[in-house]
Each structure stands twice: as structure tokens, then as C-alpha cells.
Amino acid sequence: xxxxxxxxxxxxxxxxxxxxxxxxxxxxxxxxxxxxxxxxxxxxxxxxxxxxxxxxxxxxxxxxxxxxxxxxxxxxxxxxxxxxxxxxxxxxxxxxxxxxxxxxxxxxxxxxxxxxxxxxxxxxxxxxxxxxxxxxxxxxxxxxxxxxxxxxxxxxxxxxxxxxxxxxxxxxxxxxxxxxxxxxxxxxxxxxxxxxxxxxxxxxxxxxxxxxxxxxxxxxxxxxxxxxxxxxxxxxxxxxxxxxxxxxxxxxxxxxxxxxxxxxxxxxxxxxxxxxxxxxxxxxxxxxxxxxxxxxxxxxxxxxxxxxxxxxxxxxxxxxxxxxxxxxxxxxxxxxxxxxxxxxxxxxxxxxxxxxxxxxxxxxxxxxxxxxxxxxxxxxxxxxxxxxxxxxxxxxxxxxxxxxxxxxxxxxxxxxxxxxxxxxxxxxxxxxxxxxxxxxxxxxxxxxxxxxxxxxxxxxxxxxxxxxxxxxxxxxxxxxxxxxxxxxxxxxxxxxxxxxxxxxxxxxxxxxxxxxxxxxxxxxxxxxxxxxxxxxxxxxxxxxxxxx
Amino acid sequence: xxxxxxxxxxxxxxxxxxxxxxxxxxxxxxxxxxxxxxxxxxxxxxxxxxxxxxxxxxxxxxxxxxxxxxxxxxxxxxxxxxxxxxxxxxxxxxxxxxxxxxxxxxxxxxxxxxxxxxxxxxxxxxxxxxxxxxxxxxxxxxxxxxxxxxxxxxxxxxxxxxxxxxxxxxxxxxxxxxxxxxxxxxxxxxxxxxxxxxxxxxxxxxxxxxxxxxxxxxxxxxxxxxxxxxxxxxxxxxxxxxxxxxxxxxxxxxxxxxxxxxxxxxxxxxxxxxxxxxxxxxxxxxxxxxxxxx
Numbered sequence: 019x020x021x022x023x024x025x026x027x028x029x030x031x032x033x034x035x036x037x038x039x040x041x042x043x044x045x046x047x048x049x050x051x052x053x054x055x056x057x058x059x060x061x062x063x064x065x066x067x068x069x070x071x072x073x074x075x076x077x078x079x080x081x082x083x084x085x086x087x088x089x090x091x092x093x094x095x096x097x098x099x100x101x102x103x104x105x106x107x108x109x110x111x112x113x114x115x116x117x118x119x120x121x122x123x124x125x126x127x128x129x130x131x132x133x134x135x136x137x138x139x140x141x142x143x144x145x146x147x148x149x150x151x152x153x154x155x156x157x158x159x160x161x162x163x164x165x166x167x168x169x170x171x172x173x174x175x176x177x178x179x180x181x182x183x184x185x186x187x188x189x190x191x192x193x194x195x196x197x198x199x200x201x202x203x204x205x206x207x208x209x210x211x212x213x214x215x216x217x218x219x220x221x222x223x224x225x226x227x228x229x230x231x232x233x234x235x236x237x238x239x240x241x242x243x244x245x246x247x248x249x250x251x252x253x254x255x256x257x258x259x260x261x262x263x264x265x266x267x268x269x270x271x272x273x274x275x276x277x278x279x280x281x282x283x284x285x286x287x288x289x290x291x292x293x294x295x296x297x298x299x300x301x302x303x304x305x306x307x308x309x310x311x312x313x314x315x316x317x318x319x320x321x322x323x324x325x326x327x328x329x330x331x332x333x334x335x336x337x338x339x340x341x342x343x344x345x346x347x348x349x350x351x352x353x354x355x356x357x358x359x360x361x362x363x364x365x366x367x368x369x370x371x372x373x374x375x376x377x378x379x380x381x382x383x384x385x386x387x388x389x390x391x392x393x394x395x396x397x398x399x400x401x402x403x404x405x406x407x408x409x410x411x412x413x414x415x416x417x418x419x420x421x422x423x424x425x426x427x428x429x430x431x432x433x434x435x436x437x438x439x440x441x442x443x444x445x446x447x448x449x450x451x452x453x454x455x456x457x458x459x460x461x462x463x464x465x466x467x468x469x470x471x472x473x474x475x476x477x478x479x480x481x482x483x484x485x486x487x488x489x490x491x492x493x494x495x496x497x498x499x500x501x502x503x504x505x506x507x508x509x510x511x512x513x514x515x516x517x518x519x520x521x522x523x524x525x526x527x528x529x530x531x532x533x534x535x536x537x538x539x540x541x542x543x544x545x546x547x548x549x550x551x552x553x554x555x556x557x558x559x560x561x562x563x564x565x566x
Numbered sequence: 567x568x569x570x571x572x573x574x575x576x577x578x579x580x581x582x583x584x585x586x587x588x589x590x591x592x593x594x595x596x597x598x599x600x601x602x603x604x605x606x607x608x609x610x611x612x613x614x615x616x617x618x619x620x621x622x623x624x625x626x627x628x629x630x631x632x633x634x635x636x637x638x639x640x641x642x643x644x645x646x647x648x649x650x651x652x653x654x655x656x657x658x659x660x661x662x663x664x665x666x667x668x669x670x671x672x673x674x675x676x677x678x679x680x681x682x683x684x685x686x687x688x689x690x691x692x693x694x695x696x697x698x699x700x701x702x703x704x705x706x707x708x709x710x711x712x713x714x715x716x717x718x719x720x721x722x723x724x725x726x727x728x729x730x731x732x733x734x735x736x737x738x739x740x741x742x743x744x745x746x747x748x749x750x751x752x753x754x755x756x757x758x759x760x761x762x763x764x765x766x767x768x769x770x771x772x773x774x775x776x777x778x779x780x781x782x783x784x785x786x787x788x789x790x791x792x793x794x795x796x797x798x799x800x801x802x803x804x805x806x807x808x809x810x811x812x813x814x815x816x817x818x819x820x821x822x823x824x825x826x827x828x829x830x831x832x833x834x835x836x837x838x839x840x841x842x843x844x845x846x847x848x849x850x851x852x853x854x855x856x857x858x859x860x
Contacts, residue, residue, distance in 0.1 A: 070768060072764075072767040072768055072770075073764045073767055073768050095770075095773055096770065096773055096774065099768070099769065099770035099773060100770065103768075104768040106761060106764070106765060106768075108758075108761060111758045111761035111762055111765070112761060112762065112764075112765035113710075113762075113765075114707065114710070114762060114765065114766055115706060115707075115710060116706060116709045116710040117688075120706065123779050124766075124769060124771075125769035125770060126777075127776045127777050127778070127779060128766075128769055128770040128771045128772075128773060128774075128776055129770050129773065129774070129777075130774050130775060130776065130777040131777055132777065133777075133778075133779055133780040136779055157710070158710070158713070158714065158717075169765075172769065173768075173769070176769065176770070359724065362728060363728075364724045364725070364727055364728060365724070381727075382727050382728045386728075387728075388725070388728045390721075390725045392754075394750075394753075394754050394757070395721060395722050395725040395726070395750065395754070396725060396726075396729070397750070397753075398726075398746055398749060398750050409729070440753070440757055455728075
């Protein structure tokens with residue numbers, strides 16, 4: 019009997035013509051690990067929420083949902099809330115309690131469990147997760163990765179049979195994301211838990227999954243075993259191709275003898291495949307690097323938030339050249355966001371100085387545009403048009419209006435102008451935020467995690483738009499967790515560690531020098547018989563395949 | 567801190583505080599109160615090395631002197647006249663009354679300091695969650711959300727600074743800016759609050775009566791202590807009833823040194839007040855013995 023079944027499930031949100039889900043029929047067997055992917059707005063989250071009855075959206079629903087052969091509506095509420103667990107995207111917002119321990123027992127208390135039973139389960143789960151050291155902590159001091167672990171643990175304590183996860187790693191750094199996915203993978207393999215996960219970053223999760231479902235505009239586009247679906251996606255050279263992890267893209271581009279079983283899902287498989295290749299390095303004329311002027315320089319910057327607190331930035335040095343795109347990478351909690359705020363003039367360092375164009379930076383100036391990690395912080399109006407026109411500088415109205423029309427076309431925002439800034443997708447929100455900052459004509463753009471939670475298509479679009487801005491001599495500094503993104507777009511990368519920049523070098527050199535913090539393609543090609551590259555694009559540029 | 571007096575059940579601790587507070591208020595005798603004050607200072611030093619007491623030291627000492635000085639200025643009853651201020655008699659009895667009031671005040675303040683070390687927020691919630699479960703949950707939620715909103719407001723303020731409105735000097739503009747920040751905070755927090763509510767619903771909140779996680783168990787030592795405390799308190803109340811715990815000042819001053827039966831009630835009183843000190847001392851001694859044997 020199927021664990022979960024939907025039969026011709028359709029769903030339409032109120033006041034919408036287009037259904038969010040259109041005739042979705044699928045059945046999930048016990049112990050299966052299913053990944054749902056698709057562009058934002060393709061109905062993945064809607065489907066996931068419909069399965070979890072307590073948080074199902076309001077709207078017109080047709081078709082049926084079955085849990086173990088029984089209609090979901092008729093299953094007792096207590097059973098449903100215990101047996102179907104749900105982990106949300108944002109790690110912080112789903113935490114209810116102040117103390118980690120209270121957060122863990124929250125769900126068990128809700129279903130009226132006895133103290134002894136709770137103690138027993140907590141003991142087991144802390145052991146399994148290795149979170150003893152967190153039990154007595156306050157929830158807000160945890161890192162995003164730790165928070166998400168606590169959220170997962172809190173759900174697992176209710177002993178669910180089905181685990182639903184809605185982009186659980188979108189807000190985590192790559193290392194924390196891997197740890198999280200490993201735990202989910204273990205739950206599936208060692209305990210046979212059924213897992214349905216919505217995820218954009220496929221590279222780390224494909225090796226755990228049994229089945230991949232691609233949704234498009236509320237319909238199931240592809241559904242089947244992971245490798246087969248991947249193989250089908252490769253046939254059509256359309257936008258779904260960008261969903262595939264880089265090693266898979268490389269495989270489809272270079273493999274002469276494509277076989278479904280051979281598609282590399284892990285680095286190990288990738289390395290094995292690469293050995294069969296016979297590649298010659300193409301002669302490429304070296305790009306002449308013109309020495310540009312330094313626009314930003316930070317010297318010996320120290321910063322701490324509290325008088326007796328630890329220094330978040332410690333003797334931090336950094337210089338940024340005019341017109342370049344610099345990506346700052348590093349794990350959570352190394353002070354990246356603080357550094358960007360210091361660069362924006364929002365925080366004043368206790369020691370050291372920041373110079374922009376040779377002048378000391380004191381407070382915020384119009385030459386620097388800053389987009390925070392959460393673009394919602396910038397928005398204060400009811401429509402996007404209002405939001406943008408409020409940002410036109412008072413001293414130059416006419417020029418400002420002209421600039422506004424330009425930006426609306428540039429970022430392709432025409433259809434969104436009358437919507438509330440909160441009502442749009444993450445990618446669109448990011449574009450609106452950048453547009454609103456650009457209205458005051460800055461020369462430098464500081465972006466804090468611009469790709470967080472974006473789907474691959476939106477990411478690529480944002481990247482190309484920013485590249486275009488860079489061609490107009492904009493200097494861009496981004497903080498990012500997304501190594502693949504930094505590798506494909508940035509000119510230079512800097513690594514942040516313990517409050518200081520440890521390495522800064524041109525992107526290619528940077529990643530080729532790293533062992534762990536580097537792209538999948540680099541890990542795959544390092545030390546193999548093919549020339550080392552970091553992205554698919556670089557491979558396409560440099561590799562010449564020799565036929566045997 | 568899982569040793570000494572704090573290692574007892576919160577209810578045991580709480581009963582101690584109720585009894586002690588009651589007896590301090592009843593025993594209006596300088597001899598009783600003087601020793602109470604000294605015991606309280608000791609207890610403060612044992613529990614947090616007297617940091618809290620020292621922080622509030624100036625304030626407390628000022629208050630004590632105010633009491634001692636002001637009481638005789640207002641109260642002119644009594645037969646032992648020491649001297650005159652502005653033609654009003656200053657009596658020995660009134661000064662003594664001032665001292666009693668000051669000692670009572672000091673003892674109660676010092677007692678409350680130790681209360682906050684022994685019964686922290688978590689224990690307090692535990693004590694009341696049984697009778698007010700909804701209030702307890704609400705308190706726990708606000709414990710999380712108030713600091714969260716504060717952090718968010720700070721973040722919004724910093725980010726909005728970059729938009730250039732922040733440097734306005736006029737009060738009207740600043741007020742408007744402040745309202746804007748609050749508005750952003752509310753919109754943002756409402757939106758995020760929906761997610762929190764979803765997360766609560768997803769974990770079965772509101773389906774049935776929430777159970778209570780019982781962190782502390784009443785053990786034998788708690789029972790022993792509660793019985794002991796009740797015994798001491800009972801005897802002390804009897805002493806108060808007989809008038810032995812009180813120094814009669816008006817109309818005729820009673821001898822202020824203890825006499826006969828009063829010593830019995832004093833010993834009994836001091837045992838109750840000093841229980842935490844005894845327990846801390848016992849645990850420290852046990853540790854020493856254990857260390858020597860290892």
C-alpha cells in the first residue's frame with residue numbers, strides 16, 4: 019500500500035485564474051526518498067503544504083489525498099500531526115521557544131505526552147544528533163545550521179512516518195547544508211522514513227534520493243528514478259537543464275557514450291568518469307589584466323558589538339579595485355555580514371579605517387548602495403512602484419524619473435509594479451531591492467547573500483544582470499555561500515576566517531588553491547588526467563576532446 | 567549551579583522564601599533582625615559572592631540611614647528624650663524603631679536578591695505553569711519575542727540609515743522616521759509570525775491539552791526540609807503570639823536583650839533563617855570529605 023497518494027489533485031488560490039496545481043497524481047511508497055524540484059511558482063510548496071493538513075493553504079481544492087489508503091481528511095487530527103512532520107525553509111521563524119530544550123519538547127507537549135516518555139525520546143535524539151552541548155542554550159544564539167537541526171529533531175521526536183521538507187537548506191552555508199542533508203539521508207536509510215523534499219540545490223542530495231519529480235506550472239513534468247529523470251532532462255536543451263548539478267552538466271556535454279547508469283551523482287563517480295576522457299588543453303590567449311584603481315581599502319579594521327564582547331572583525335584588511343566583482347566567501351559566523359556593514363558605513367569600526375576613493379568613510383554615503391540579506395528591511399511602501407519612486411533623490415527629480423523607467427526595463431519589473439513588495443518571489447524581491455538602491459546612482463554595490471533561496475533560473479538571471487551592471491563600470495561586492503555562483507560570476511574571491519580576510523585572489527586561482535572550499539567540478543578534476551577547471555564554462559572554453 | 571540550596575525542588579525553595587519573609591515581618595525585634603541581616607549578607611556572599619548586594623550597596627545604605635534619621639524626626643513618642651531638634655524631642659525609642667524598620671527593609675531586600683539566584687525564571691515558570699498553563703506559555707513566548715523584536719528594530723534602523731533619511735534633525739521628521747521603522751517591523755514580523763504559527767500548528771499545537779514537562783521531582787530531602795521549615799515557622803508564630811519575637815517599645819520600652827523563654831524562640835527563628843546556610847555548608851563539607859578520601 020502506498021504511504022501517500024494523490025489522485026488528480028488540483029488546487030487554485032483564491033482570486034487566481036491559473037491553478038497552482040493541475041491534475042497531479044502521484045504515489046509515494048514507504049521508505050522512498052523523493053525530491054521535488056521546479057521553478058519558483060511551479061507549485062512544489064503548495065503540494066507539500068496540501069499534504070500537511072494543518073498548514074494547507076486556503077483555496078479551491080479538487081481531487082483526493084490518501085494517507086496509507088485512507089482519505090487524508092478522515093484521518094484523526096492527532097494521528098496526522100504526529101505521523102506527518104514538516105520542516106520549513108526559514109530556520110529562525112519556525113522556532114517557538116527561547117530555550118533549545120523547550121523547543122525540542124514543544125511538539126511532544128502539544129500531543130500530551132508524559133514526562134518520562136519525553137525524557138526517553140530526548141535522550142535518544144540528542145545522542146543520535148549529537149546535540150548535547152546545545153540543550154541548555156538559548157535558541158537565538160545558534161547558527162542557522164544548528165537551528166535547522168533543532169527543528170528537524172523537534173519534528174522527529176514526534177516519530178513521524180513521512181518527513182516533508184520545504185527547501186530546508188536554502189538559508190544554510192554549504193557545510194551546514196551537507197550536514198543537514200546527511201542526517202535526513204540517514205533517517206531515510208537507517209530507519210526507512212519516507213522523505214519528500216523540495217530542493218533547488220540538487221548536487222548534494224541526489225545521491226540520497228530514489229526519485230526525482232520535476233514540476234512545471236502546477237503539472238508533473240517528469241517523474242521517475244533519479245538517473246532516468248536526469249537523462250530525460252538532458253535531452254531537452256531548455257531551462258530545466260540548469261537544475262542539474264555541474265558534474266552532470268559536464269557529463270552531458272562531454273560524454274561520448276552516454277549511459278543512464280553512468281551519470282555521475284557524486285564526486286567519486288565523476289572522477290571515475292573523467293578518467294576515461296582524453297582532453298587536451300586549448301591554447302587561449304591570456305587576457306591582459308589592466309591594473310585598475312583601488313576604490314575601497316580597509317586597513318586593520320576591528321569591530322565588536324559589545325564593550326566586552328569578542329571582536330567580530332580582527333585586523334581586517336581588504337582592497338577592492340574599481341569595476342571588479344569581488345565575492346567574499348566563508349562559513350557562517352565568520353563576520354562576513356559585519357564586514358559588509360562596515361564597508362557600507364552602517365557600522366563604524368572601533369579601530370582601523372575604511373577609505374573610499376581615497377577619502378575616509380564616515381557614515382553612509384550615496385556612492386555606496388547596500389542591499390541587506392533580507393531585502394524586506396528596505397521596503398516600506400504598499401506597492402513596488404511607490405517603493406521605487408520614493409527612492410528618487412529629491413534634488414534631481416527629472417533625472418531620477420528617467421532612471422526609474424530605465425531600471426524598470428532593465429530588471430524587467432513592469433508586471434510587478436502594482437504588487438506588494440512582500441508578495442513576490444525571492445528572485446523578484448532581490449531585483450526590486452537592487453533597483454531601489456540603484457536609484458541613488460551608487461558607484462559601488464554591496465550585496466549580502468543575493469542568491470539565498472533563489473532557484474537556479476533566477477540565480478542565473480540575477481548573475482547576468484549584475485554582470486551587465488558591472489560592464490557599466492559598477493563595482494560589486496557580494497557575500498555568498500554559493501561557491502558555484504562565486505566561481506561562475508566573480509572576478510576575485512576573498513575568504514573570510516575568524517574576522518579577517520585570509521586569502522584574496524582571482525577566482526580561478528582562488529578555487530584551484532582550495533581543497534575543501536571549492537566547486538564540485540574542481541574537486542572532480544583535481545589530480546586527474548584532465549586539466550583542472552572550476553566551472554563548466556571554463557571547461558567548455560579550455561577543453562579540447564580528443565577522439566580515440 | 568546544581569548544589570546546595572539550589573539543588574532542592576523549586577517548591578521547597580519557594581516555601582522557604584514565604585516562611586522567611588513572613589517571619590521577618592513578624593519578628594520586629596532588633597536582636598532577631600540584626601542576625602537575620604547578617605545571615606542574609608552571608609547567604610548573598612555564598613550564592614553570588616555578594617556582587618548584586620555590592621551593586622545596590624549605595625542605594626541600600628542610603629535607605630537605611632534615611633529610615634534611622636527620618637523616623638525619630640516624625641515620631642516623637644517615648645520617654646527617654648535624648649535631645650531636641652527645632653523644639654521637638656528626639657527619643658531613644660523612636661531611634662530604635664527606625665533601626666528596626668531599617669533592618670527589616672535591608673533583610674527583605676537582601677532576601678529578594680537571593681530569591682532571584684535560587685529561583686530563576688525557569689523554576690518560577692515551572693511553579694506557576696501548573697496553575698496558569700496559558701500564562702506560562704505566553705510568558706515563554708514573550709521571553710523569545712521581545713528581544714527578537716528589539717534585534718530586528720536595530721537591524722531595520724541600520725539598514726534604513728543607508729537610505730539617507732536618518733540624518734534629519736527636526737523632531738517631526740525624526741518622529742516620522744521612527745514610525746516608519748515601527749511599520750516595517752510590524753509588517754515584517756507579522757509575515758514571519760505566520761510562519762511561526764504554521765510551525766506551531768504543524769507540531770499539533772491546540773489539538774488537545776498540552777502536557778507539562780516535569781523537570782523536578784520532590785525527593786525525600788525536600789519532604790524533610792519542608793517538615794522542618796513548617797515546624798520552625800509554627801513555633802515562631804507561637805512565639806510571636808506570646809509576644810516573645812517582638813520588642814515592645816511603646817508605651818514602655820522592654821529590655822532589649824533576650825531573656826529566658828525568648829532565647830528558645832530566637833534559636834528556633836535563627837534555625838529557619840539559617841537553613842540555606844546550613845545546607846550550603848553541609849554540601850561544602852561533604853565535598854571536602856570526598857576530596858580527602860580520593
